[in-house]
């Protein structure tokens with residue numbers, strides 16, 4: 056009997072659906088025992104989000120300051136054959152409940168164990184995955200694969216549909232040009248194929264080699280245009296996060312004026328990034344195709360040391 060630990064946290068339930076799709080083939084096998092651990096912060100985060108609350112989680116998310124968590128229910132002494140770690144991205148970082156797990160003593164359950172990460176976000180998961188990689192490296196876990204599912208639509212439509220969903224709870228498409236918010240149903244259903252490959256690797260013992268088992272299956276797609284945006288934003292985010300954190304703790308009124316300033320900065324950054332990304336796409340990126348290709352290959356590889364610390 057192979058044992059698989061599934062760690063997950065979802066706000067809208069979308070990531071839970073993705074996890075269900077991936078684990079469906081495993082649940083149907085009598086040779087696999089699955090343990091699901093739904094992460095629960097001591098104080099739940101709201102959904103939909105009031106605007107100030109949304110911005111107020113920015114500093115701690117970026118600096119990966121763990122929130123207080125409800126006790127984890129899985130048995131940390133169990134030796135698992137595989138861990139599936141499913142997370143959503145908050146401000147180019149893993150969501151705070153996932154940070155709460157990664158920074159807990161119980162995260163040692165992943166030591167020497169093959170791990171597959173499952174990411175769900177609007178479109179920017181590269182930096183978050185670098186942070187998760189670094190945490191797993193410290194814990195001694197062996198990251199073998201990553202599945203990244205992003206929202207349907209283009210960068211402009213998803214910006215609007217995602218914010219409408221997160222702030223107003225409205226998921227449905229509108230005006231014919233805006234698709235429903237979130238990951239498409241087809242992509243969620245299609246994720247079952249990863250579960251089939253994982254099941255095969257567990258049943259054949261291939262998983263013990265601690266090598267990728269989802270190679271060539273389209274588990275991740277790295278968008279060249281997003282690399283630059285994420286790398287630049289990440290550097291700025293660290294500076295802002297430190298300033299905001301120095302201004303006060305989460306929920307403290309003292310940091311409110313700084314949060315408003317940050318909101319203005321973030322809105323201008325997003326507005327500037329739209330025409331800038333067109334310039335990069337049409338003029339700059341074709342000139343540095345080789346360098347970009349190297350970066351794409353790096354980000355597509357599930358393992359490899361984190362570039363955040365190079």
Ligand SMILES: Cc1cc2nc3c(=O)[nH]c(=O)nc-3n(C[C@H](O)[C@H](O)[C@H](O)COP(=O)(O)O)c2cc1C
Pocket residue numbers: 064065066067068069070071104109112143144145146147148175176177178179180217221
């Ligand atoms: C506080 C917050 C910050 C977010 N930051 C990002 C981000 O930096 N990049 C991104 O692509 N999506 C970002 N998102 C979108 C989430 O990743 C998206 O809500 C996720 O797909 C929803 O997961 P769920 O369906 O499991 O609730 C953010 C969402 C929240 C709530």
